[in-house]
Each structure stands twice: as structure tokens, then as C-alpha cells.
Amino acid sequence: MFDIPSLDLPSLISAGGRVRLPGSKSISNRVLLLAALSEGPTLVEDLLDSDDTRVMLAALRQLGCAIEETGPASVRVQGLGGRLPVREAALFLGNAGTAMRPLTAALSLLAAAQGARFELSGVPRMHERPIGDLVDALRQLGCPVACLQNEGYPPLRLGDGTVHPLRLDEPIRVRGDVSSQFLTALLLALPLVAQERDAVIEVTTELISKPYIEITLKLLQRFGVDVRREGWQRFTIPRGSRYASPGRIAVEADASSASYFIALGAIAPATPGTDGVVIEGVGTDSIQGDIRFIEAARLMGAEVEGDGNRLRVRRGAWPLKAIDLDCNHIPDAAMTLAVMALYADGTTTLRNIASWRVKETDRIAAMAIEGRKLGATIEEGADFIRITPPAGPAAGPPQGGAAPSGSSEPHAVGSVGAHGWRRASIHTYDDHRVAMCFSLAAFNPAGLPVRIEDPKCVGKTFPDYFETLFGVCHTPAERIPVICIDGPTASGKGTLAAELASRLGYHLLDSGALYRLVGLAAEREGLSTTEADLREPAHAERLGRLAAGLDVRFTPGKTWLEGEDVTEALRAEPAGMAASRVSAVPQVRAALVDLQLQMRHLPGLVADGRDMGTVIFPGAPLKIYLTASAEQRAQRRHKQLISKGIPAILDDLLADLKARDARDMNRAHAPLKPAEDAVLLDNSELDIEQSVQFVLNRWHGQQAFPVR
Ligand SMILES: Nc1ncnc2c1ncn2[C@@H]1O[C@H](COP(=O)(O)OP(=O)(O)OP(=O)(O)O)[C@@H](O)[C@H]1O
Numbered sequence: 001m002f003d004i005p006s007l008d009l010p011s012l013i014s015a016g017g018r019v020r021l022p023g024s025k026s027i028s029n030r031v032l033l034l035a036a037l038s039e040g041p042t043l044v045e046d047l048l049d050s051d052d053t054r055v056m057l058a059a060l061r062q063l064g065c066a067i068e069e070t071g072p073a074s075v076r077v078q079g080l081g082g083r084l085p086v087r088e089a090a091l092f093l094g095n096a097g098t099a100m101r102p103l104t105a106a107l108s109l110l111a112a113a114q115g116a117r118f119e120l121s122g123v124p125r126m127h128e129r130p131i132g133d134l135v136d137a138l139r140q141l142g143c144p145v146a147c148l149q150n151e152g153y154p155p156l157r158l159g160d161g162t163v164h165p166l167r168l169d170e171p172i173r174v175r176g177d178v179s180s181q182f183l184t185a186l187l188l189a190l191p192l193v194a195q196e197r198d199a200v201i202e203v204t205t206e207l208i209s210k211p212y213i214e215i216t217l218k219l220l221q222r223f224g225v226d227v228r229r230e231g232w233q234r235f236t237i238p239r240g241s242r243y244a245s246p247g248r249i250a251v252e253a254d255a256s257s258a259s260y261f262i263a264l265g266a267i268a269p270a271t272p273g274t275d276g277v278v279i280e281g282v283g284t285d286s287i288q289g290d291i292r293f294i295e296a297a298r299l300m301g302a303e304v305e306g307d308g309n310r311l312r313v314r315r316g317a318w319p320l321k322a323i324d325l326d327c328n329h330i331p332d333a334a335m336t337l338a339v340m341a342l343y344a345d346g347t348t349t350l351r352n353i354a355s356w357r358v359k360e361t362d363r364i365a366a367m368a369i370e371g372r373k374l375g376a377t378i379e380e381g382a383d384f385i386r387i388t389p390p391a392g393p394a395a396g397p398p399q400g401g402a403a404p405s406g407s408s409e410p411h412a413v414g415s416v417g418a419h420g421w422r423r424a425s426i427h428t429y430d431d432h433r434v435a436m437c438f439s440l441a442a443f444n445p446a447g448l449p450v451r452i453e454d455p456k457c458v459g460k461t462f463p464d465y466f467e468t469l470f471g472v473c474h475t476p477a478e479r480i481p482v483i484c485i486d487g488p489t490a491s492g493k494g495t496l497a498a499e500l501a502s503r504l505g506y507h508l509l510d511s512g513a514l515y516r517l518v519g520l521a522a523e524r525e526g527l528s529t530t531e532a533d534l535r536e537p538a539h540a541e542r543l544g545r546l547a548a549g550l551d552v553r554f555t556p557g558k559t560w561l562e563g564e565d566v567t568e569a570l571r572a573e574p575a576g577m578a579a580s581r582v583s584a585v586p587q588v589r590a591a592l593v594d595l596q597l598q599m600r601h602l603p604g605l606v607a608d609g610r611d612m613g614t615v616i617f618p619g620a621p622l623k624i625y626l627t628a629s630a631e632q633r634a635q636r637r638h639k640q641l642i643s644k645g646i647p648a649i650l651d652d653l654l655a656d657l658k659a660r661d662a663r664d665m666n667r668a669h670a671p672l673k674p675a676e677d678a679v680l681l682d683n684s685e686l687d688i689e690q691s692v693q694f695v696l697n698r699w700h701g702q703q704a705f706p707v708r
């Protein structure tokens, strides 16, 4: 997950390959609650690991439910069988509506029936999300429910510690036009108390988001409760209902999450060598309502085919076709249509989406404000949004790999591109769907990058969304930004590069490590690395072959040579000296070029070395030549070694460092020198943070994303 203030997506041109999606949020949280309420243990597999499911798991544990992690995406829930071992608790539910609504209903009924008391609260936005209709329904049943701040909104107090008789003799009346989660909550809770008589729910207004109710009914069935449904107005939970664990249940991949990859396949030309985007874990017979997003995507031109557990999407009509659609049946996935509309041949209208206004944020407003930043013309109403793409003859990314005519250079300053698209920094309102939707704007035909603010908000349902997206998207290497940090030894390149990479969410290339690896591998093979031997052409060839065949692997914080962890050995001073000698051999340098170029992955790279800016990435948009006085550098290295418990003599270090500088600067091939367009940074008088800020300011200054 990108836990950084903002993530810059380079402009993208094609997509293809397989994606495996995380489990459905709606199914995960329903299943967890049902498993906790059931008799007996339930093994839940393919569970979504996200903010909302973590909230539900924490709440259930707090209520005394034993939950054991049995694998990376599976838990065993020891059902409580409707009994409450904990009778008083304060539960914090973040911004998870799929936890707040069903827990409110279940705990209200159990608290009234068993004499317990609970407080449920969340983040400020959760306290603005209405729950009054559910509270009214629970009060009709005889449950004491208090709204602790504003009537009709969380935080709530459920129960008062005493037993209250429940009134099941009359139908429970609930509205269906604000959120279908109120009905879901009652359906999940009432089997706990429908022992002596049927429990009947009457929906008093038009029910929205019916597919979510279908998920609820199907899952109730899996847990042994058959609800009788008369139209969408009357639901009867039969007398004697009792939750029984199915033993094992697997969660389908999230159909709403699939919408981004369906849209991706529809917008992006297939990367050569692929046959479009293949989505695994969810298929055409999914029980999730958002699977019907496929129909809408097809209307816009997507070619989608699938089976029980898989979908394949290819671009069909292009530009996409504008549509006018009632989206009540796909409230969450419909947001993705709003971004597809940016690539359409006319104006798209999405109707009957009033529920967007009471989600994680006011989604109609959010999509309108952010879409306009990109250059679209957007009209919004109480329950609709109308989107006209950024002006231009044909909306959409280029076919093939060439930059579109009139496109901005990948890193050029300037905020308006071809076809009226604008360079935008997308505010995400702590709403995962806003972030995921607007990532697709990176396919804009103007070749402009897109900034996504607070990218970690995707953690609500899809923590690895951006990693998954980058895994199937392609763009020419020259569009992937590289920041080069070159300079002499111990100037702080590695430290600075690592900090920058972590703050920008970029990959890191420590090119010195490659030369150190060659030195180490040579030593292990018994190959000499003295300067005299390295001048022998046959010996240099051997070393070149050794470098070309290095069996090396990088894992976070570790480097492996032929399966052995060599992280410590590589950083030792002799390895640095050997690296400095072997790096002067042209055959060695040539052998390592491709390996370095291949590190240029989305969303960007910070490369540290001696020739990053001059030889390996000469077109990089930012090159820093980092230096400090030899004395300062020797002191830093001395301090570094001593702090690791490695004995070192300052004068020896200074002499070695000067020898390395001289060799690196005077060798014939790729000598250490600043690139012509490098920014010189002498950090003798700067601390690490000041150096980092210097480079970040430079970098952000170059990106020219308009400030909100
Ligand atoms: N601006 C700075 N001020 C003070 N100390 C620094 C600064 N930058 C880095 N250091 C410290 O200097 C030491 C050497 O830094 P680092 O290993 O990053 O250098 P390097 O240039 O990558 O060296 P090499 O080329 O040998 O790998 C580290 O202990 C680091 O914490």
C-alpha cells in the first residue's frame, strides 16, 4: 500500500495480463458477522484484508468472539450461537458502514434480549452518515437505542443493561430509499430473536440497491436461514430460525473492485503480447449486484466475456459510447462509469444515484469537482451526474506506443494537454472509490500524469490497488520518471535515495550494490580483482561474463547472491574497494546496463550511483549530483561503521575514500562526473532531512500540478 501524501501516476498507454482481486467487502463483513452469530466454528477463506474488515474483526473480538487467523486470507470464527459473553463494550467502527449498520441491529436486539449495553462510534464522517431509519425500526421492536450526538446519526448507545421484551407481533417498518443496508441489518439480526414467532419486515418506500439485499438473502441461506420474500416490500424470517455454520465458506472476489479493471480493459489498448485484461476470482454468475456493471460497460463499448470465476475484457468501441443510465442497481460500481465517461463520444448521464451523497463522502460532488479539474464539463443534481469529456475530437489514449501528437512531454511543465485535458491533483476525500476511479484518468490522450492524493485511502477495500494496477499497465520507459542521485562515496546518496523512494512511493536502484556483487562473486570464484589483472583482456572478459550471469535477487532490505544473504558482506569496506576496481572494467559495466534499465518500473524510480544521470538514464527528469567535502564524508563513514560495531580508523577511511574518488572520476568508461543538466547539491552543511527536502522541493516544483 502507498502510505504517502500523494502518488503521481505517469501517463499510461496500454494494459494486459491477469489480476487477482481481493475478496468482496460486502460479503466479507456479512460472513464474519454471520459466522460470529452462528452455532459452531466457521472457516472463512479468501477474506478481504482491508480497513473495513479489520474494523469488523476487532469489534467481534471485543464482543468475546474467538477468531483465529489460519492463513493470509483466512480465519476460523468460533460462533457465539447468539449468546453474548461480553455485556458492555464501546466499539469504534471507523468509517465502515458495513460494520456500523449490521452491528447496530444485531447488538440492539441481543442487548434488549439479554440485558446488555453497547456504544458504537466512528470517524467524524461516520457521524454524518444517517442511520435514523434503522434506529426507528429498532425502537419499534422495543430496543432502547439512543443517538448520543445528533438524532438519527451515530454515535449510538444500544441497550441499557436491562432486559426488554421485543415486539415481534407487528411487522417492522423500515424505509428502503436511503440505504439498503438498514434492511440488510434487520435481516441479519432478526433470526436471533425470531424463535417463538415469525419476524416480518415491511419496506415502506421504494427499495434501492436491491442486489445487495440479494447477497444478504443468499448468505442467510448459507447459514441456515431461509427468508420468505414477497416482492421487495415484505420479508418474513420464519419462526424457529437459527444460524448454523456452513463449516467453510469462501468469499468471492469483489465485483465493485472488478469494475476498475473492467473499465481498464475497455479504455486501454491491449499491451502487445496480451489478450486484454483477465480478472480472476469473480465471474458472470457472481452473487454480487455490482457484477451487472459488465452490462453498463458493454453499453459503453467494452468487450467482456467470462465464466463462473473469471472475466476477460478487451477494448471494443472507441471512443467509448456515451450512455444515459439508471444506476440504482450498481450504486458503487457506477462511479467507475463516471470515469469511463471521460473517454466517451458525447455526454453521459448517470441517474438515480442519490445514495452517492451519503457514502464515504458526497460522491456526486466529489466526482464532479475532481472530474472538472481534469477538464470535463460536469453537471450535478440531487440524484444524477452528467459528464461531458474534456473537449476534443476523440477522447482516449493513443493506439500503440507512440506519444500522441501535441502531447506534453512526459515531464514537461504545463498543465493543459491535447483535447482539453488538464494536469490534475485529485483530492480523494478519504474515499477509496474516488481514488481508484481517477487512477484511470492516467490514460488521458494528452499524455499527462495524474496525481492521486492520500492514495492509502484505497485500504478500505483494496489495499494493493495501485500495485495491482501497475502490474497490468504499460507505458514507454521514458514516461516513467527517474530521479538520479550520483556522487562520490559516503556523500549520502544511498540514504537520500532511499528516503526519496519511500516518500514518493518509487522503486529504488542501488547500482553500487551491483558492482559490489560482482566484486564479491569474483572473490568467491577465486578471480583476481587487482588493477593489474583487470587490465588483462581475457580476465576482463571473464569478469564481464561473471557480471552478466550474476544469480542475484533483491527482497525488501536484503540482497541474495546464489541464494545466500550477502547484505552485510556487501556493505563492508573491502567490498566497496573491490567494486571500485571491477567497475572500471568496460565489460562489467556493459553487462550490468540492462539489469539497471529493467528497474525502471511504474510508478517511478530513484537511482543511486556514479553514472545514473550520465550513462544509464540520460533522459531522467531530475539529476542530483550530491557531494560533500572528503573530510565530512570520511567522518560520516567513520561514524556509520563505529555505530555498527565495525572498527575503523578515520585517516585510513579518508585515504581509501580519496583513492576511490580518484579511480571513479578518472576511469575511461562512465567516469564519475555531474551530468550537464545535474543539480549540484553540496550537503556538507545540511542534515539528511534538509537534503531530502531540497530534492523534494525541486521535484514537486517540476511536476507543476495545479494547487487546489
Ligand atoms: N546530509 C547528511 N548529513 C549527515 N550525514 C549524512 C548525510 N547524508 C548521509 N549521511 C550519513 O552518511 C553516511 C553515509 O551515507 P550513505 O551510505 O548514504 O552514502 P553513499 O553516498 O550512498 O555511500 P556509498 O557510495 O559508499 O554507498 C550514513 O551513515 C548516513 O546516515
Ligand SMILES: Nc1ccn([C@@H]2O[C@H](COP(=O)(O)O)[C@@H](O)[C@H]2O)c(=O)n1
Pocket (backbone or CB within 6 Å): 489, 511, 512, 513, 515, 516, 576, 579, 580, 581, 583, 584, 608, 609, 610, 611, 612, 660, 664
Ligand atoms: N553506478 C555506479 C555505482 C557504483 N559504481 C562503483 O561501485 C563502487 C561501490 O559503489 P557504492 O555506491 O555502493 O559505494 C563505487 O565506488 C564505484 O566505483 C560505479 O562505478 N557506478
